[in-house]
Amino acid sequence: MGTDEAAPVSAAESLRLIETQRDAAVRSLSPDPRLIYWPWGLAWLVGFGLLFLRHGPHEQVRVNMPSGLPLAALFALMIIAFLVSGVAGARANRQITGDSSVRGLRYGLSWLAAFAGNAVICVHFSDLLPASEVGLLWAATSVGLVGVLYLAGSAAWQSRDLMALGIWLSISNIAGVLAGPGWHSLVISVAGGGGLLVAGFVVWLHWRRHA
């Protein structure tokens, strides 16, 4: 395409070129939402699902398995989710500097501060509570923090999707706590993990429009 083409053809071509190039840039600059949301959704769905089946309401064992297996599975899947989403995010942001990096760094710092502080508080109170309540204390405070941090993230990135997800997780968490130990695991598995999977799908649909 040169500068000397007939005007109407050239204008239409230019607009098509702009659209194609913008879509390619947007897709490259923001990670595939499935890689960000789905690993976490899967970790919660499976991890909290196993917790419910092994450590159900009133200490009921619905499926017999080693007592520590659900928590081990949850943590293993969360480590995988952390790596997958981290690599996807880093790939999208590589060789981009400026305000976004500062924002991302401070957002990461707020997750670190939240969970480090929360761990200290939970350890302190764990000795004073029965086993089932200890599990609920850790799970409820952690999921509550995730909900709040997503909400805060929606403010930093002006993202409606993150806001909806933050509100949904916060409400699910409160409902789970009110239902009590065991039930909380079921609620977080289905509504939390399921919510993350749905969110990933919805955001992916927006993202894919740029394909």
Add this chain to the structure above:
Amino acid sequence: MTAPVPDLDPVIHAQVRLRVVVVLSALREGDQMAFPRLQELLGLTGGNLSVHLRKLEDAEYIVVTKTHHGRTPTTLLRLSRRGRLAFDEYTAALHALLDAAGSEETP
């Protein structure tokens, strides 16, 4: 045939430079893109891209910052306010041209 339209900004109205401006306009406010990433996104040789970047820089449409990332020299690029305005005007001119062409064809 319609004659070449003088209204279209010649700095932007060239395929490579238009694509450069579009990519940089997709960055978030306050962000900059390093040269190799831009090169990779556009699929161009470094030399070719440099020539076009120089023209955009001469028109003050982009801001080029030379810096160091550790020991490696890095070139950071972003659209200037003037460049963003020129791009907006360019797309507006394209739409105006298309609208004019559309109404001419109507019997």
